[in-house]
Amino acid sequence: xxxxxxxxxxxxxxxxxxxxxxxxxxxxxxxxxxxxxxxxxxxxxxxxxxxxxxxxxxxxxxxxxxxxxxxxxxxxxxxxxxxxxxxxxxxxxxxxxxxxxxxxxxxxxxxxxxxxxxxxxxxxxxxxxxxxxxxxxxxxxxxxxxxxxxxxxxxxxxxxxxxxxxxxxxxxxxxxxxxxxxxxxxxxxxxxxxxxxxxxxxxxxxxxxxxxxxxxxxxxxxx
Amino acid sequence: xxxxxxxxxxxxxxxxxxxxxxxxxxxxxxxxxxxxxxxxxxxxxxxxxxxxxxxxxxxxxxxxxxxxxxxxxxxxxxxxxxxxxxxxxxxxxxxxxxxxxxxxxxxxxxxxxxxxxxxxxxxxxxxxxxxxxxxxxxxxxxxxxxxxxxxxxxxxxxxxxxxxxxxxxxxxxxxxxxxxxxxxxxxxxxxxxxxxxxxxxxxxxxxxxxxxxxxxxxxxxx
Numbered sequence: 402x403x404x405x406x407x408x409x410x411x412x413x414x415x416x417x418x419x420x421x422x423x424x425x426x427x428x429x430x431x432x433x434x435x436x437x438x439x440x441x442x443x444x445x446x447x448x449x450x451x452x453x454x455x456x457x458x459x460x461x462x463x464x465x466x467x468x469x470x471x472x473x474x475x476x477x478x479x480x481x482x483x484x485x486x487x488x489x490x491x492x493x494x495x496x497x498x499x500x501x502x503x504x505x506x507x508x509x510x511x512x513x514x515x516x517x518x519x520x521x522x523x524x525x526x527x528x529x530x531x532x533x534x535x536x537x538x539x540x541x542x543x544x545x546x547x548x549x550x551x552x553x554x555x556x557x558x559x560x561x562x563x564x565x566x567x568x569x570x571x572x573x574x575x576x577x578x579x580x581x582x583x584x585x586x587x588x589x590x591x592x593x594x595x596x597x598x599x600x601x602x603x604x605x606x607x608x609x610x611x612x613x614x615x616x617x618x619x620x621x622x623x624x
Numbered sequence: 625x626x627x628x629x630x631x632x633x634x635x636x637x638x639x640x641x642x643x644x645x646x647x648x649x650x651x652x653x654x655x656x657x658x659x660x661x662x663x664x665x666x667x668x669x670x671x672x673x674x675x676x677x678x679x680x681x682x683x684x685x686x687x688x689x690x691x692x693x694x695x696x697x698x699x700x701x702x703x704x705x706x707x708x709x710x711x712x713x714x715x716x717x718x719x720x721x722x723x724x725x726x727x728x729x730x731x732x733x734x735x736x737x738x739x740x741x742x743x744x745x746x747x748x749x750x751x752x753x754x755x756x757x758x759x760x761x762x763x764x765x766x767x768x769x770x771x772x773x774x775x776x777x778x779x780x781x782x783x784x785x786x787x788x789x790x791x792x793x794x795x796x797x798x799x800x801x802x803x804x805x806x807x808x809x810x811x812x813x814x815x816x817x818x819x820x821x822x823x824x825x826x827x828x829x830x831x832x833x834x835x836x837x838x839x840x841x842x843x844x845x846x
Contacts, residue, residue: 407842414636414837421637422644425679426652433672443665447672450652457647615636620629 406475412468413618420461421611426454428604434577435593441581448577452504459500462563466526466556467493473549481543496522507574523560530557548621552614559610565603572596631694638683638690639837643830645679650826652676657819659812663803670799674726681722684785687778688748689715701765718744745786752779769846770839777836784825784832791821 430451434444467489473479479486499518506512534553538545573596580589655661656669689712695701696708721741728734752775758764759772766772795818798811805811 403842410841411838414639414841415834417636418640418644419647420644422640422642422679423647425641425645426648426676429676430648430652430672433668439668440662440664442662443668446655446661446665446669450648450655450669450672453651454648457644612637615640616629616633619633619636620626 406472409468409471409475413465413472416461416465416468417611417615419457420465421608423454423457423461424604424608427451427458430454431597431600435590435597437585437590441584444577445581456504459504460497463493463496463500469552469556478543478545478549492522492525520564523564527557527560530554530560546621547624548617551622552617555610555614555617559607559614562603562607562610566600566607569599569603570596573600628694628697631690631697634690635687635694635840638687639833642680642683642687643833645676645683646826646830649673649677649680650823653819653823657815659807663806667803678723678726681726682719684781685719685722686715688718691778695766695771700767700771702767703765742786742789745782749779749782749786752776752782768843770843773846774836774839777832777839781829781832781836784829787825788822788829791825792818794818795822 430447433439433447434451439447470479470486470489474486496519499515499522502515503512503519506515530553534545534550537543538550572592576589576592576596580593583589652669652673656666656673658666661669692701692703692711693708696703718741721737725734725738725741755765756772756776756779759766759775760769763769766775795815798814798818801811802815
């Protein structure tokens with residue numbers, strides 16, 4: 402018999418598939434974007450591929466938290482909330498809306514508003530993950546196992562890495578726009594390369610975070 | 625316990641990089657097949673696709689040692705230690721061959737080994753089908769039916785992989801012709817027909833490994 406816990410668990414695994422697995426294409430594609438040997442037409446084709454595939458990590462990034470919470474419900478957490486627990490989905494639908502807007506409206510004033518709202522969502526979530534879950538754990542407001550707290554902390558770190566990626570990569574889009582308009586110059590190529598070099602440590606840290614998240618979820622260590 | 629969780633974790637990561645990596649391969653192949661792009665762009669995208677495809681190829685091969693180690697550690701097949709060592713040696717040797725075939729540019733040098741790799745896949749597919757059927761009928765060598773079904777699904781993914789190789793043969797020839805003589809509606813038609821056939825098998829792999837993942841998590845009583 403397939404129960405709801407099984408569905409959440411398989412969804413949780415698939416979220417990791419389309420986050421960590423899909424990121425290979427995004428990362429590898431970005432290394433080809435800064436290859437001077439590649440023509441602008443080629444690089445435009447690569448950016449189309451990256452932009453499409455990157456939707457998957459973006460959506461996975463949003464879904465992993467509410468799906469993880471639903472899994473915790475199946476383990477007996479938050480039972481006092483009853484069906485109100487489904488309200489956890491509301492902010493994530495909003496967040497999805499903000500992310501979609503920030504991508505599809507990129508470069509416009511409306512797009513900037515969406516980016517701001519997306520940033521606010523992330524900050525709230527990071528605060529909840531670190532401060533909220535710590536309060537719940539250390540003041541024993543609800544019983545939280547060590548591994549669950551650890552997963553919250555790692556997820557928070559992954560979200561911070563997401564910020565790191567956004568800020569360290571912020572110079573890429575304008576430089577790429579200049580590449581399309583003016584053609585390749587040493588200065589533009591250097592800017593593109595510098596952006597990708599700056600983003601790499603954040604991406605690697607994010608991957609390590611995701612890999613650790615999955616290990617903690619599987620091994621459920623206690624301290 | 626620690627070793628078991630490490631192996632389960634690696635097993636999950638293999639699935640992650642197999643299915644997740646395939647997404648990029650699948651999507652970027654559309655650009656490679658599009659006549660809207662110049663041949664240099666299509667060639668480069670073909671190279672990118674081929675490089676990303678090494679993630680699914682690597683994970684598929686590693687599923688053998690990791691998967692059977694998991695089976696052994698969970699006592700789902702009471703196998704002697706030497707057999708586990710054999711699975712690892714086989715998996716690593718096969719992985720070395722897969723990477724060598726990817727990195728070697730000399731087609732003549734590659735040809736016999738590519739054939740060997742294909743024969744290996746046929747044999748492996750047949751062996752795994754036999755494993756799963758005898759297990760489903762006699763609970764040997766695998767003691768659980770859900771696991772036998774999972775192995776059968778894995779064997780079918782290997783079969784789909786073989787079918788991809790067969791269906792892309794005309795594609796490879798047509799793509800080489802595009803590089804040499806340039807694009808024409810006739811060649812593009814050949815490319816797209818061949819790619820459409822391969823896509824069907826790729827989608828079958830996605831379905832099969834997704835069901836296999838579901839069964840692995842669910843462990844239904846069959």
